[in-house]
Amino acid sequence: MRDCRELLDQFRQHGYRITPQRRAILRVLADSACHLTAEQIHERVSQSAPDVSLATVYNTLRELVAVGQLYELDLGLGVRCYEFASQEHGHLVCSKCGKVEDVLGNTEELAALFPISDGFCPTTYSLVIHGYCSQCVQSLGDD
Amino acid sequence: MRDCRELLDQFRQHGYRITPQRRAILRVLADSACHLTAEQIHERVSQSAPDVSLATVYNTLRELVAVGQLYELDLGLGVRCYEFASQEHGHLVCSKCGKVEDVLGNTEELAALFPISDGFCPTTYSLVIHGYCSQCVQSLGDD
DNA sequence: CTCACTGCAAACTATTTGCATCGTA
DNA sequence: TACGATGCAAATAGTTTGCAGTGAG
Numbered sequence: 146m147r148d149c150r151e152l153l154d155q156f157r158q159h160g161y162r163i164t165p166q167r168r169a170i171l172r173v174l175a176d177s178a179c180h181l182t183a184e185q186i187h188e189r190v191s192q193s194a195p196d197v198s199l200a201t202v203y204n205t206l207r208e209l210v211a212v213g214q215l216y217e218l219d220l221g222l223g224v225r226c227y228e229f230a231s232q233e234h235g236h237l238v239c240s241k242c243g244k245v246e247d248v249l250g251n252t253e254e255l256a257a258l259f260p261i262s263d264g265f266c267p268t269t270y271s272l273v274i275h276g277y278c279s280q281c282v283q284s285l286g287d288d
Numbered sequence: 289m290r291d292c293r294e295l296l297d298q299f300r301q302h303g304y305r306i307t308p309q310r311r312a313i314l315r316v317l318a319d320s321a322c323h324l325t326a327e328q329i330h331e332r333v334s335q336s337a338p339d340v341s342l343a344t345v346y347n348t349l350r351e352l353v354a355v356g357q358l359y360e361l362d363l364g365l366g367v368r369c370y371e372f373a374s375q376e377h378g379h380l381v382c383s384k385c386g387k388v389e390d391v392l393g394n395t396e397e398l399a400a401l402f403p404i405s406d407g408f409c410p411t412t413y414s415l416v417i418h419g420y421c422s423q424c425v426q427s428l429g430d431d
Numbered sequence: 432c433t434c435a436c437t438g439c440a441a442a443c444t445a446t447t448t449g450c451a452t453c454g455t456a
Numbered sequence: 457t458a459c460g461a462t463g464c465a466a467a468t469a470g471t472t473t474g475c476a477g478t479g480a481g
Binding site for chain 3: 162163164165182183184199200203204207223224225
């Protein structure tokens with residue numbers, strides 16, 4: 146239940162208009178801490194504003210990403226997920242049950258670990274660590 | 289121009305038949321060090337074996353990934369890329385020109401850097417570091 | 432000789448776009 | 457009021473699948 150007034154302001158300052166649809170989409174994003182797909186966002190938005198089309202959700206997400214308020218994730222599942230651009234972090238994805246957890250870590254640490262060649266100047270990263278979560282690792286032989 | 293005999297053997301040992309199509313696809317993958325999309329692989333395969341369909345390319349790629357001979361990459365560009373599963377590495381992607389470079393690093397180092405909670409057991413990772421390559425970083429103000 | 436593999440085309444999923452209408456600034 | 461934003465439906469891109477015919481083992 147985070148306040149999304151400053152988000153709206155930032156968005157407006159980039160030249161975008163504040164419409165009821167965009168307000169509803171930002172509200173949903175602000176209220177959910179985790180990564181959601183466009184479809185999931187559309188579902189949740191529809192509960193409070195049934196007339197928001199999926200196309201508008203996609204358009205708004207694209208704009209929010211462009212403005213830098215949203216991160217677009219590719220967890221390797223064929224669907225894009227979106228989450229608020231707050232603290233930098235990677236994701237642990239369980240190869241068996243699909244559960245996703247966050248792991249904190251910033252770009253500088255990563256850049257220090259990896260031998261980044263010549264003059265490449267890193268800005269952000271996208272990290273997915275695949276493996277098995279504590280529950281699934283116990284039942285690995287059970288197939 | 290790597291030898292792909294052992295690749296074929298491994299593939300066969302998993303119960304797959306060696307067909308001319310699969311041979312051609314493996315040849316292309318073995319000959320190209322970098323990440324390719326399914327479409328690009330199909331193009332190259334078509335040069336030596338014009339009758340290989342795109343569907344067969346997709347099917348074979350999926351099988352190679354399942355067997356562990358191939359990595360599937362998501363560089364955040366909406367297309368999946370494939371590359372041989374050799375040394376573990378991440379990718380530097382230039383946000384301006386799109387150039388992709390490899391950075392070496394293994395899962396253990398990564399797992400040590402990130403505070404991986406409870407019993408999560410990492411197997412592999414997928415890392416994309418976004419930023420600007422040495423050429424583009426110089427011309428950043430030029431828009 | 433059998434059953435896995437193939438090509439083709441159609442189906443599907445995720446996402447984008449064209450256009451007439453609507454409503455924010 | 458003007459022009460950016462919207463909903464709808466159609467278009468697109470990438471990938472998967474059903475099926476009848478083919479060929480590897």
